[in-house]
Structures are given as C-alpha cells and as structure tokens.
Amino acid sequence: MPTDKAKESAAIAAVDEHINANVHIIGIGSGSTIVPAVKKIAEMVKKDKLDLICVPTSLQARELILSNGLKLGSLIEYQELDLAIDGADEVDEQFNCIKGGGGCQTQEKLVAICAKKFIVVADEKKWSKNLGDQWKKGIPIEVLPIAYKITKKEIEKQLGGEVVVREGTEKLGPVLTDQANFILDWKFDSSKVSNWSDINTKLKLIPGVVETGLFINMISKAYFGNSEGKVQVKTNSSISS
Template sequence: MTGELSPIDKAKFVAARRAADLVEDGMRVGLGTGSTAAWLVRCLGEMVRQDGLKLRGVPTSTRTAELARSVGIEVISLDEAKWLDLTIDGADEFDADLNLIKGGGGALLQEKIVATASDHMVVIADAAKEVEALGNFPLPVEVIPFGWQTTQSLVEETLVSMDVMGRTATLRMNGHEPYVTDEGNHILDLHLGRIGNPRQVAMMLNQIPGVVENGLFIDICDTVIIGYGDGRVETRDINQGTVEHDRLDFVETDNLFTDLAD
C-alpha cells in the first residue's frame, strides 16, 4: 500500500501519477524504463482497467514491455506507431535546462530513439535527481562488444580534452559477465564527477568508432515532473517557462503497487 512506501517511493509514485494524467484517449505513448517509469506503467494500467483509457504504448525495453502487457496496456513497436504523441520516462539526473543523464537501467539507446520520435517528452523524477551540473551519476555509453577495450581507451583519451572532473570508464557488469543491452551491446560507465559542457561531450563521444550512443539527453526533455515524499508535485515546462505546484493525497488502501519489484 502507498502508506507503506518509503519517502523516495512516494515521491516517484506521485510524479508518475501526475504524469499519467497527461495521457489522453487514443494517444501513442513512449513508456520509459526504470523504477520511476514502472510506477507510471502501473498507473496507466489502472486507468486502462478502471477508466477504459485507450492507448498504445511503445516500450523502451523488454522488461517495460512485459510489465505493460501484464497490466493491460496494448504494446506496439515504434515502427508500427511511426510517431508518438508523448513519451514519459525517468532520469538519473537533470539540470536546470532539463538536460538529462539516462541509462542507469541500461536502456538508453531505445529510450533516446523513442524520446526523439515524440511530440513531447516528460521526465518524472524525485527531487534528489535534480543537480546543478550533470556528471555525479556515471554517464552510460553504449558500445558494441567488438573491440570494446579499444573503444574504452579512445573514450578516455577523448575525455582528456573535455571539461570534466574525472575520466575513468568502467565496463558495466552483470555478476561475473559484462552487462548486455537489449540490442546486444555493452555499456561503459564514465565517472566524470562534473560535466562542464554536456553538449560538447555528447557530440564528441558519438564520433568515436564503437560507440553506439551516450546517455546525455540534450534538448530532448520538454517537461519535468518532480515528486516529493510528502505528496507535493512540481511541474516545470521549459518551453512555456511555467512552474506549477500541486499535492496528491495518498490512499492508504491503494494496493496498486504492492507487487511491483523495481
């Protein structure tokens, strides 16, 4: 029940609940990956079952697709959708310009493709995800398995000329084996500390042979919905320059998320 949630989970819940209200009947919606996005999928599933909401969801990972189907959301591919009305996703970090670091869940490639194929991208996050400068969260970079160590060396060499505090790249692991993305690639996590010029870093990384995509989302996010543990919600729209505040009440008997394992 929501009454049993930790403050951080309550913050994710209220952000997801508010974002779900943006979804209208008949929309094609990109569904993000990660713990906060999972709350959203459950909220939308409830709206489908209880309110008759009709939407088609384009998931950004196999696990999001499985969750969406399990709660009754119609799942289609991006090729079937062609274009999306809205994408709602989480973020590992966001700054005042709504630039993001994403990819902590390993789905950055599909997440970026889906987000850029949308009329509007909304990020849902708890307040702890807001930072003055991106980079404290390790920046994920998806690389092909062939020659990944050479790619890692090229990445670290490129970072020497960048405005960053750290330059170490580590291969993400899944137990004793390299982590493998849905596209069959590996992920290098860059421990940068602070990124002075995210746009430049994103551009330079994607020019390195072997790099598929990086987790910097620049000029992609339109709106961020920030949840707080006490039920407060703040919505910032960077295009309209607006900031709205609201509060959602928790329903102690709501067991919508009791079986959700993030």
C-alpha cells in the same frame, strides 16, 4: 519508503496531466519510477475506455505493459508518438539529462525522439544545478562488444576521466543491453564540462559507440516528487508548447 512515495507522486501527476482521449500512442520508459505510472495509465484506460497503444523502451517495459493489460506496439509499427514518459538518473537546469543507469539508453532515446512530447518523472534528488552534482556513476555509453577496449581508451584520451566496463551483479562478465552490446560508464569531472552538447557529439563520433546516455535538451517537462507526496514541475520553455 519515502523515495517510493516521491516517485509515485511524480508519476501520477504526470499521467493525470498528459493522458487523455486525445493521446493514442505513447512511449513507456524503464525503471522503478515508471511502474506506478503504468499502473495509473492502466486504470485510466479501463475507467475511461481509452484507445491507447504503448511502445516500450526495453524488455522490462514490454513486460510491464503486458502485465497491466495494455496494448503493445513497437517502433517498427509506430515512428510518431503523442507522448513518451520515462524516468531519469539526473536532470540539470538546462534540461540536459543522464539516462541509462538501467542499461536501456539506446531504446529510450529512440522512443524519446519519436515523441511529440518527452516527459520524465523522478524523485526530487534527481534535479541538479549541473550534471554530476548528484549522479556519481557516470555517463552510460552503449558500445559494440568488439570495440569496448578501443572505445574505452579513446574516451579517456579525448575527454579524460575514467571509463569502466559495467559488470553484472549476479553473473560474471559485462552487462549486456537488449541489443547484446556492452555498457561503459564514463566517470567525468563535472568542473571541466561547460557544454554537454559538444561532449555528446564527441562521444558519438568515437568508433564503437552505439549511443550515449546523454539526453540533450529533449525534455519538455519534468516532474519531481518528494517524500511528502508533493510534486514540483519543471517546464522547458525552449521546447514546450
């Protein structure tokens, strides 16, 4: 599949550039784009005898690490990571990012802020001029189950748009995060948003909100692959060394 080729190319390019003998503790993200990245990391660890510990962003990432024979760590053990690599739902020209389409945004953000460098890998369709140009499913927001109706009402009151409770596809009822919380998807009008940092702050101040899927200027580099296997690298000059 062309999209699979694009994701694989981006993942391998990022791993080739960033994984080496000087990197010892890394964060491993969630989603389909990370699968080829972890496979490539496992090959390098075996070939070059690297001493590498991997900290997961989700139960899925944990299983991916173990199934590829990599050493598993946790944020309880390690709060300073050399690198974190993850996927993205959309990245804009200011390096603001939407994550959480898979429901892991809270753990993903925890891992990202612990990393000296946070890089993302994706197919080229995930790069946009503005958030919302490509991603139409809304901003994922993790909320306490007891508060979801209150939080939904308050988000719509303060910010407009539509907030929906994310439902499971193969079971009845809301999707549960790894922390047993609910996910609200806020479908926004991108033409009315001028400052995503302000939006993120407003969301986090609403009672019941655990975390948002807005990653504000956290990415140091982003790798976007296309169907031909070519990779475009976007560097955030404001935080990259």
